[in-house]
Amino acid sequence: MSPQDQLNRLRREMDELNHEMLDLLSRRGTLAVEIGKIKRLQGVERYDPVREREMLDFIAASNQGPFETSRLQHIFKEVFKASAELQGEDRDKTLLVSRKRQPEDTLVHVKDVTIGNGRPQLIAGPCAVESFEQVNAVAEKLALSGVKVMRGGAYKPRTSPYDFQGLGFEGLKLLKTAADRHDLRVITEIMTPGAVESALPYVDIIQVGARNMQNFDLLKEVGKTDKPVLLKRGLSATIEEFIYAAEYIMASGNNQVILCERGIRTYERATRNTLDITAVPILKQETHLPVMVDVTHSTGRRDLLLPAAKAALAIGADGVMVEVHPNPAIALSDAQQQLDFDQFDQFVEGLTVQFPQLDLVKK
């Protein structure tokens, strides 16, 4: 027999074995489903670690080679896992935020505004609320540009305790008054669980800041409200940790959660943070929640706001957040990266040329 004939014969044999293995796996899966039904009737846990250990020990004792025992056990563990999924075990453990749990997108409703419906939102406003005149001027500008949701920090998480800490509750009231005057919805950061309740009448979306992404008490508290929550990714948080933080909010009863990528800490110093742009499609695949990108805090550079916003929308973000100030040079925080009104006009124009689906209502 020629080597080629021999190879063909062995391959046919391999195909037959694959076929047999597939058949065995399917039969094993059907058995697992039957076992799962009986266990459900008995009310016992479907995952049985003692039984799994016995099966793995049996594999070790019966292994004749050529595969290493640890390799075989690894393969069998995957089979066990797939069987548990068939029994519905995995579904019970699947996170509330997971797309496996809810295949369709969650829409977040902020009064008459919807986030996550395919028409990206632009959230804009100053870094911090500084005075009524300041927020009112921004609100007027935003309304003219067609923006529907205004941001502004009343409680500011500042790196230095000597920097401007925000106007606090008074700032919230100023922001709300200015926003109401121009028919805008309000998003603002709340930093402590104790400040949530008093803030509720003044906010339409509660922002949980990057520094508070793992403030679990705060996550639980905002999870008990009926207000949408915009959760920012922590400075050094992995995507998995970010997803678990969102799960805290949902597990407390609130499914109106928006995820916001705002850059992560890396060794790169050319930008303030490193915008993890692929986090957007990953989060959209893994979860059913809307995902936004904060271009201001991720880049920290005015010249990068428009390209970063374009990248965000191109990769599938449900919206963009950007900071705007009447006179950034004298802003009490983030003076280098806020846009003045003319720059904001250019930003909006540049973005809408490429993304006319942006949900702006020009007045």
Ligand code: PEP
């Ligand atoms: C902010 O949006 O005002 C802010 C402080 O952002 P971050 O929490 O992402 O730093």
Ligand code: MN
């Ligand atoms: Mn800022």
